[in-house]
Amino acid sequence: MTKIKVLPHAQLCPDGLEFNAEKGISVCENLLNQDIDIEHACELSCACTTCHVIFTEGFNSLNESSDDEEDLLDKAWGLEPRSRLSCQTIVTDSDLEIEIPKYTINMVSENHPKAPRNEDKKISSIDFEISNKAANHLSAMLNSSDSSGIRISLEDSGCSGYAYKLDLVKNIEESDFSGTINGINLYIHDKSFTFLKGTKLDFIQKNLNEELVFNNPNVSAECGCGESFNFDSTLATELSSI
Ligand code: FES
Structure with a gap:
C-alpha cells in the first residue's frame, strides 16, 4: 500500500493528511480524490503550473519530468530542487511526502511576485x-x-x-x-x-x-x-x- 503524507497547508489541508494512495494515477488526482482542492487550472494537461508541489520525501522515486514540465516549473512560485507538477507525477510503490506551496502562479503577478491577496477574497x-x-x-x-x-x-x-x-x-x-x-x-x-x-x-x-x-x-x-x-x-x- 503506497502512502502519501501531505504536510499542513493553511487553506487546503490545515491539519495535514496521510492516506493510502491509488497507484498508477497522478499525485494531483490522488489529492483531489481526498478532497484536497489543489489548483489544477489546465485540468491536468501540463499547461498551467498551478498544481506545483514539493516532494519532501520520495522525490527520487518519481517518474522523469518532461521538457514541457520543466519549462512550466520555471514559472512556479516558490520553486525548489524537489518541485514537480503533481499532475505529471505518477504514484508507484514508493511512499511520498509532499508540501503544497503557499501560493500559486495565479496568486501573484508574473513580474511582481508579492504576498497574495487577502484570504477573505x-x-x-x-x-x-x-x-x-x-x-x-x-x-x-x-x-x-x-x-x-x-x-x-x-x-x-x-x-x-x-x-x-x-x-x-x-x-x-x-x-x-x-x-x-x-x-x-x-x-x-x-x-x-x-x-x-x-x-x-x-x-x-x-x-x-x-x-x-x-x-x-x-x-x-x-x-x-x-x-x-x-x-x-x-x-x-x-x-x-x-
Ligand atoms: S494541472 Fe495544470 S500543470 Fe498540472
Missing part, C-alpha cells in the same frame, strides 16, 4: 457557481488563448443599467476576488462582487445560438432586450457610487 462555488457546460465552454476558450483565467465585472450598459463583462486574462488584479471553480480560474472585480454573489453561470442553447447566461439572484429588473439589468434600489445606489 477567496471565492468558492458557494459564492459563484459555474455549471459543467459553462466550464467546458470556458475551458475551450482558455485553451485556445494564452490566458490563465476569466475576469468578471459589471459595467454601465443599455437602457436598464448594467451588463456583465467577461474577459480572458493572464493575471489577477491585486484587489480581485478569486478562486478555482469547476476547474476554471475565476477573478471577480472587487466592487462587483457583492452584486454577483450567488450567481450561477450556465451555457445554454437559445434558439439557434449557444450562450453564456448569468443566473444572478441579485438582479431585480431586466430590460426587454435582455442586454442589461438592474438591482433593487439599495444595491443600485451602492453600485452607482463605485
Whole structure:
C-alpha cells in the first residue's frame, strides 16, 4: 500500500493528511480524490503550473519530468530542487511526502511576485457557481488563448443599467476576488462582487445560438432586450457610487 503524507497547508489541508494512495494515477488526482482542492487550472494537461508541489520525501522515486514540465516549473512560485507538477507525477510503490506551496502562479503577478491577496477574497462555488457546460465552454476558450483565467465585472450598459463583462486574462488584479471553480480560474472585480454573489453561470442553447447566461439572484429588473439589468434600489445606489 503506497502512502502519501501531505504536510499542513493553511487553506487546503490545515491539519495535514496521510492516506493510502491509488497507484498508477497522478499525485494531483490522488489529492483531489481526498478532497484536497489543489489548483489544477489546465485540468491536468501540463499547461498551467498551478498544481506545483514539493516532494519532501520520495522525490527520487518519481517518474522523469518532461521538457514541457520543466519549462512550466520555471514559472512556479516558490520553486525548489524537489518541485514537480503533481499532475505529471505518477504514484508507484514508493511512499511520498509532499508540501503544497503557499501560493500559486495565479496568486501573484508574473513580474511582481508579492504576498497574495487577502484570504477573505477567496471565492468558492458557494459564492459563484459555474455549471459543467459553462466550464467546458470556458475551458475551450482558455485553451485556445494564452490566458490563465476569466475576469468578471459589471459595467454601465443599455437602457436598464448594467451588463456583465467577461474577459480572458493572464493575471489577477491585486484587489480581485478569486478562486478555482469547476476547474476554471475565476477573478471577480472587487466592487462587483457583492452584486454577483450567488450567481450561477450556465451555457445554454437559445434558439439557434449557444450562450453564456448569468443566473444572478441579485438582479431585480431586466430590460426587454435582455442586454442589461438592474438591482433593487439599495444595491443600485451602492453600485452607482463605485
Ligand atoms: S494541472 Fe495544470 S500543470 Fe498540472
